[in-house]
Amino acid sequence: MADYAGDFGSFEDLAMPHFVRLYNFACWLTHDSVAAEDLVQETYMKALRGFSSFQQGTNFRAWMYRILRNTFLTSQTGLKAAATTDLDDERSPEPADELTPESILLARMEMETIQQALEALPVHFREIILLCDLEEMSYQEIGQALGIPAGTVMSRLSRARKAMRTLLIARMEGARQ
Amino acid sequence: MICNEWREQFDAYVDDASAERGPDEFASLEEHLRSCPSCAAEALNRVQLKRATRAAAARYVPSPTFRLRIEKSIKPKRKLLWTAAWIPGLAGAIAAVLLVTVSALIWTRHVAHEEAVAQLLDMHIATLASPNPVDVVSTDRHTVKPWFQGKLPFTFNLPEFEYSPYKLLGGKLVYVHHSPAAQLLFELRKHDLSVFITQENQGAAFSGMGQSDMREKGFTVESWNQDGLRYVIVSDAGPTEVRALGDLLKSAARQ
């Protein structure tokens, strides 16, 4: 039914290719498969309703992610999760302790360790790392998904990765002792 | 520049953001990396961590049931109903009929000025929503055609459908503009097609029906006159499929 009532047909065509990734992203945000399903369902419903107002030429994927994470962040668990983040303390540059030996021996790093570190990150750090490293979005696209300027994307990403490295080093040192 | 300052560029470097910043963006950074083993090792580390994160983060897979649920919930309502309405006695049938009626209502409002088309579409949708869509249930043209004898003031020919993708489901007697007409129902994969056959003098009312408007709503209408009869096909199938059924019918009418 390619020519079925224009708008809806194309919504399905545009939205379903992102389904698996959106679900994965939702699981990382909610830590719960039932909550993730609800979140994805709500995202698709909201997107479907809002599709007529979706601006052609805007990034559809970023738009879907934005709906999903905004829905999450305004939910009860989301509000709680976000409250733990010191949001956009953009007072970079980084403290100058960067040269401490932070080489992470990835050869010895289990996938599980990385997953645990991701889970331990505050939600605003976790989401930006997922969008960048997993979804491979450009900084511009990430900005659209998170509703922040590209400059903020870069500084937040930098702090998120630093937090991630710190967690990983702590875990490796803990394991060594 | 000291190493810490170079390392501020590492994120953009690792993300290969050169597309956004121009190809020479990292030329001087790479020059430093070639002369600084410590920074080179750290850069490699960051690249590896990004790669490992990608692998570790692709972790959760939705169940097929959940995918189905989402697909259903974003599909246009009418399409779902047509499938559901076909199963007699289905629990959701009443709700389905109601929704189909509402769809038809909305449609009718859109094409109030094209009454004739609206009427045929209404009949098509009502047929699909009915627990007994046709009065003569048969896939055999030799059963369906004689059934209309004595009920209609005209006769028509039907081709052999056995070797075509179209499945004849049956037919029923309907009234178009107060005159008796034949409605034949066909199935093509997930699509349903109604063929209305009336006497040509009734057909005048169908001239100039807004075919493009119909297509916009997800329906295709194809009509022609032949041997003193007016044929109109109404379907949610695409123009190509509808035209092919039309060609099939035309070939039989000529015999």
Ligand SMILES: [Zn+2]
């Ligand atoms: Zn250096």
